Amino acid sequence: MSPKKVLLSWSGGKDSAWALHILRQDPRYNVCALLTTLNGHFGRVAIHGYREELLDLQAQATGLPVWKVSLPFPCSNADYESRMQAVCARAVEEGFDAVAFGDLFLEDIRAYRIEKLAGTGLEPIFPIWGIPTDQLARQMIAAGLSARVTCVNPKHLAPSFCGRLFDAQFLADLPASVDPCGERGEFHSVAIAGPMFAHPIAVEHTLTVERDGFVYGEILPLQRASAPIPPASTPSASA
Numbered sequence: 001m002s003p004k005k006v007l008l009s010w011s012g013g014k015d016s017a018w019a020l021h022i023l024r025q026d027p028r029y030n031v032c033a034l035l036t037t038l039n040g041h042f043g044r045v046a047i048h049g050y051r052e053e054l055l056d057l058q059a060q061a062t063g064l065p066v067w068k069v070s071l072p073f074p075c076s077n078a079d080y081e082s083r084m085q086a087v088c089a090r091a092v093e094e095g096f097d098a099v100a101f102g103d104l105f106l107e108d109i110r111a112y113r114i115e116k117l118a119g120t121g122l123e124p125i126f127p128i129w130g131i132p133t134d135q136l137a138r139q140m141i142a143a144g145l146s147a148r149v150t151c152v153n154p155k156h157l158a159p160s161f162c163g164r165l166f167d168a169q170f171l172a173d174l175p176a177s178v179d180p181c182g183e184r185g186e187f188h189s190v191a192i193a194g195p196m197f198a199h200p201i202a203v204e205h206t207l208t209v210e211r212d213g214f215v216y217g218e219i220l221p222l223q224r225a226s227a228p229i230p231p232a233s234t235p236s237a238s239a
Contacts, residue, residue: 003030004097006125010034010066011048012058014147014166015102015128015181017191018140020062022127023100024196029125032096033065035087037080040070048188049216050150054201057221058190061197081116088120098123104133104183137171137180145194148203149187152215156186163205163217190219 006029010016023029036055037046045055052068059066067090069083091099099122103109110126117124128136147166152159157178164170166189171180178186193200202222209216 003028004123005095006031006098006100007033007035007067007091007096007122008064008100009102010036010058011102011188012036012045012050012055012191013048013102013150013189014140014145014191015104015183017102017147017194017196018136018145019100019102019127021143021145021194021196023125026127029098029100029127031064031100033067034059034062035067035069035099037069037071037083039073039075041073045190046071048150048190050190050219054190054203054219054221057201058192058197061199061201063198084116088117088122092121096122098125100125100127102127103129104136104181105130106183133179133181133183134171137166138168140194141167141171143195145191145196146200147189147191148205148217148219150190150217150219151188152217153186154210154213154215156184159208159210159215161187162208162215163219192219 006023008016008020008023008031020031023031038044038052039046043052044050055066067087069087071083072079099117101113101124103113103126110129113124149162149164149166152162157175174180182188192203203219204222206218206220
């Protein structure tokens with residue numbers, strides 16, 4: 001039996017990057033494209049807040065095309081769902097069998113994914129679901145995954161964590177109340193190196209700003225200038 005053709009929901013953070021790595025080791029699946037939502041007004045990946053140019057560098061390093069879904073700003077849930085329905089129709093037309101997500105343990109998010117894919121002909125896949133997040137975080141770091149924190153919810157984590165490398169020291173410094181993978185939205189990241197990439201992406205953390213109650217770190221490819229960071233109210237489509 002030939003492997004299932006998979007479209008991977010790609011936030012560009014550590015969890016979706018690790019999901020790609022796990023899927024590529026499973027002969028049942030063939031990941032053929034990445035799917036990312038963008039804040040169309042600011043040209044940045046939704047929620048995580050990093051620039052589209054960095055997304056393009058990630059896609060290049062994975063060797064995969066990236067399907068970009070541009071969302072209006074502000075974006076209603078109806079707008080978001082209509083655009084994702086169009087993506088599902090395209091995926092079926094192009095012979096995809098499944099959509100994979102990097103979700104870890106939030107049951108309501110998983111149920112939402114399953115509900116919205118029901119009847120589309122696309123199977124939802126959750127390759128890293130249920131792995132204890134402390135174990136998963138250590139596993140990712142040990143395997144060479146490197147990521148920078150792009151966004152912090154200051155209600156749960158100090159702004160000083162923004163821009164930091166996701167590494168063993170980062171985990172050691174986290175408050176006990178914060179999930180090691182930030183699954184409840186305590187922090188978001190952008191992956192820049194690891195076994196899912198053909199080569200690392202050199203970046204720099206240039207500034208940190210607060211907008212709409214969230215703290216963002218500007219993570220740029222080296223030699224690039226900084227630009228305004230968008231508000232955080234765009235719905236999330238990626239894991």
